Amino acid sequence: MREVWTTSRIRAAEDVVLARTQSGALMRRAAFAVSVRAARMLRERTGRVTGRHVVLLVGAGNNGGDALWAGAFLRRRGVGVTAVLLAPDKAHPEGLSALRRAGGRVVLAQDVGDVPAEADLVIDGIVGLAARGGLRPDAAALVERATAPILAVDLPSGVDPDTGAVTGPAVTAAATVTFGAYKPLHVLHPAASHCGDVHLIDIGLRPELGEPDTRVLDPDDVATRLPLPRPADDKYTQGVVGIAAGGSTYPGAAVLTTSGAVLTKSGMVRYAGSAADVVRARWPEVIATGSLSDAGRVQAWVTGPGLGTASGARETVREVLAAGVPVIADADAVNLLAAHPDLWDAREPGTPLVLTPHEREFARLAGDVGHDRVAAVTAAAKRYNAVVLLKGHSTVIADPKGHVFVHYTGRAWPATAGSGDVLSGIIGALLAAGIAPLYAAACAAWLHDSAATIAASGAPVPASLIAEAIPAAIRGLRVSA
Ligand SMILES: NC(=O)C1=CN([C@@H]2O[C@H](COP(=O)(O)OP(=O)(O)OC[C@H]3O[C@@H](n4cnc5c(N)ncnc54)[C@H](OP(=O)(O)O)[C@@H]3O)[C@@H](O)[C@H]2O)[C@@H](O)CC1
Ligand SMILES: Nc1ncnc2c1ncn2[C@@H]1O[C@H](COP(=O)(O)OP(=O)(O)O)[C@@H](O)[C@H]1O
Ligand SMILES: [K+]
Numbered sequence: 001m002r003e004v005w006t007t008s009r010i011r012a013a014e015d016v017v018l019a020r021t022q023s024g025a026l027m028r029r030a031a032f033a034v035s036v037r038a039a040r041m042l043r044e045r046t047g048r049v050t051g052r053h054v055v056l057l058v059g060a061g062n063n064g065g066d067a068l069w070a071g072a073f074l075r076r077r078g079v080g081v082t083a084v085l086l087a088p089d090k091a092h093p094e095g096l097s098a099l100r101r102a103g104g105r106v107v108l109a110q111d112v113g114d115v116p117a118e119a120d121l122v123i124d125g126i127v128g129l130a131a132r133g134g135l136r137p138d139a140a141a142l143v144e145r146a147t148a149p150i151l152a153v154d155l156p157s158g159v160d161p162d163t164g165a166v167t168g169p170a171v172t173a174a175a176t177v178t179f180g181a182y183k184p185l186h187v188l189h190p191a192a193s194h195c196g197d198v199h200l201i202d203i204g205l206r207p208e209l210g211e212p213d214t215r216v217l218d219p220d221d222v223a224t225r226l227p228l229p230r231p232a233d234d235k236y237t238q239g240v241v242g243i244a245a246g247g248s249t250y251p252g253a254a255v256l257t258t259s260g261a262v263l264t265k266s267g268m269v270r271y272a273g274s275a276a277d278v279v280r281a282r283w284p285e286v287i288a289t290g291s292l293s294d295a296g297r298v299q300a301w302v303t304g305p306g307l308g309t310a311s312g313a314r315e316t317v318r319e320v321l322a323a324g325v326p327v328i329a330d331a332d333a334v335n336l337l338a339a340h341p342d343l344w345d346a347r348e349p350g351t352p353l354v355l356t357p358h359e360r361e362f363a364r365l366a367g368d369v370g371h372d373r374v375a376a377v378t379a380a381a382k383r384y385n386a387v388v389l390l391k392g393h394s395t396v397i398a399d400p401k402g403h404v405f406v407h408y409t410g411r412a413w414p415a416t417a418g419s420g421d422v423l424s425g426i427i428g429a430l431l432a433a434g435i436a437p438l439y440a441a442a443c444a445a446w447l448h449d450s451a452a453t454i455a456a457s458g459a460p461v462p463a464s465l466i467a468e469a470i471p472a473a474i475r476g477l478r479v480s481a
Pocket of ligand 2: 331358390391392393394395411412413414415416417418419420421422423448
């Protein structure tokens with residue numbers, strides 16, 4: 001499991017560690033790691049290290065200090081180093097003298113000429129944890145002139161460390177070396193796509209950090225939670241999934257949602273609704289009925305995709321919420337809950353609920369997401385006493401206690417019509433298997449994305465093929481676990 005802390009928590013831990021370490025030791029450790037990564041990038045990209053030229057972009061604080069020290073270490077390996085100072089009066093004094101002692105060149109940003117364009121590698125030490133807003137114009141102009149790959153120190157300058165928002169010019173790095181802990185920007189869209197490969201360097205903060213603010217599941221975490229049939233199981237004991245989705249207008253949504261559930265786990269899937277014939281034709285193993293009252297017992301309900309918002313749909317959502325089993329409410333079920341607050345009263349107290357809006361559905365339910373997706377989703381989860389999964393290039397999942405998972409892979413294959421329906425079915429299957437709602441939603445996001453990647457294999461595919469790749473995604477997880 002990858003763990004993520006906000007900048008205030010990281011600073012607090014840094015203060016504790018700084019108080020018991022020799023002055024400057026932490027920075028030199030961080031900077032040495034940057035120099036090692038820089039040398040590796042030079043070798044990989046140009047064939048050698050000695051004789052190559054690195055340009056440091058140096059801002060007003062310790063992030064610039066890291067870059068200056070890294071430059072000093074690179075000088076010792078025979079690399080030509082030029083530091084470009086954006087704030088000469090505030091450049092880290094020890095870092096600056098270390099670089100000068102090692103024979104590095106120092107120029108002011110206004111005198112920089114062609115220096116950035118001549119580099120084999122650029123190290124971005126403009127701003128780190130203290131970053132606010134996009135790059136300022138002088139820094140942005142400098143970054144624009146750099147044609148070589150950029151190695152970001154701690155984070156690509158210009159992005160917001162805690163929200164991952166990019167509201168102005170920002171560095172796009174080939175790689176990032178970060179210290180002590182992952183920060184939210186490393187896993188949140190759009191900042192995450194500015195980072196390149198992220199390398200975490202241990203500087204001894206972990207014992208002081210406490211519980212993480214956000215978590216990211218690894219394949220192993222998903223693999224150990226996925227339900228597989230055990231010797232004593234039969235079709236009922238694994239948790240029966242109920243699908244109350246789609247209808248005569250959108251029968252495809254019924255099929256796609258059912259596909260997600262059928263292909264995620266063994267056991268039984270029931271369908272209730274006016275697309276019963278279409279569902280039965282595609283999945284003969286599904287027990288399909290025309291109405292909820294005929295559906296029989298289930299251990300979790302999936303509702304919403306393709307349901308519409310007419311009065312019949314409202315009744316379906318009401319009945320499902322009252323059924324006393326975990327519910328995943330997607331798409332039109334979210335819209336109905338937003339438009340008819342009385343529907344919340346139908347919910348059997350204490351039964352788990354997972355809401356899976358995309359941004360527009362989220363806005364209808366809880367207001368604009370804004371720049372801080374984690375804060376918005378966490379607040380909605382508390383307000384509705386539900387697990388909320390906000391879809392998108394980074395999927396954010398929160399529970400009412402403030403536990404947060406983020407799923408980010410940098411791939412966008414799931415962005416196709418109907419793929420959210422498949423996701424709902426996967427979540428329903430995991431809920432019915434008894435997996436805790438937060439984990440059911442987070443594991444489902446992972447599995448869905450993995451299935452999309454396998455199905456796509458480099459070319460766009462529709463949602464039905466994403467569903468068909470679910471078994472391959474599960475097999476892949478089990479092999480890697
Ligand atoms: N503490 C430790 O032990 C360790 C710390 N470490 C390192 O320290 C880093 C944090 O350093 P930090 O706190 O000195 O601030 P930092 O991020 O360098 O900002 C400097 C100044 O930039 C400015 N600025 C703000 N926004 C801007 C923008 N958009 N565009 C341009 N400029 C902008 C603003 O100054 P202003 O101009 O507003 O006065 C701000 O004060 C951390 O990320 C890690 O790399 C490591 O060595 C490990 C050990
Ligand atoms: N740019 C993107 N990158 C990665 N995943 C995306 C992107 N856009 C959407 N997705 C994912 O695709 C799915 C789309 O769901 P949704 O918007 O409900 O579509 P639909 O209603 O057509 O099924 C979600 O799982 C979402 O997280
Ligand atoms: K930086």
